[in-house]
Amino acid sequence: MDSLDDLPLFQHGAQSAVADPLPYKPSAIEDMLEDFSSMNVSLSKHPITLLDEAGKLGRFTRMTELINKEHQSLVTVVGMVTGKQSPGTAAGVTFFTLEDDTGNINVVVWQATARAQKQAYLTSKILKVKGILEREGEVTHVIAGRLIDMTEQLSELKVQSREFH
Structure with a gap:
């Protein structure tokens, strides 16, 4: 016997083209959604990266870029x-x-802001915040002015925040 084609089981298959065993290849977003639904992390691209690449987030500053912004400057983070x-x-x-694709961003939401923008405050899984950057020594945070719920951009994402009240 010289090859697998010599075996009776494989003789008929040699004449026909072998079909792709997985003809459907999920998209990057589908892969990420499946990762999050099973493990709450992504094994490939971060959701913020995918949304940014798809042009769904507009202009924003990533966590690693906040260090280049001046104290009391207006910023948008997602x-x-x-x-x-x-x-x-x-x-x-x-x-x-x-959490963006570069790290964690601390956001301070005052009670009046939360009340005025209750829906975004209570239900957002992906949140865009327009606010003022504050820096005290090594600590950087954003004082929220406007909360924008971006969850519908990736509505199938199942993310659970840890809430301490």
Whole structure:
């Protein structure tokens, strides 16, 4: 016997072209959504990267670029909401953690901002924040002025933020 084609099982298959066993190849977004639904992380591209490449986010500043911005400058950041904290001692302030494709961004949301933009505040999984950059030593955060829910851009994404109240 010289090859597999000499075996009876493979003789008929040698004449016909072998069909691709996986004819459907999922898109990058479908791959990422499946990763998040099963593991809550992506094994390929980050959701913010995919949305940015698709032109769905507009102009924004990534976490790694915030260091180049001046204290008290206006910035726009976008990220997945990965955490919310409203400590009892914070006098009506909620601290959001947004995750973009370069790291975590700390966002401060005052109670009046949260009330005025309740829907985005309560339900966003992907959030765009327009606000003022504040820097105190090594600590950088964005004081939220406008909250924009970007979740519909990737509505199938199942992300759970950790919320501490």
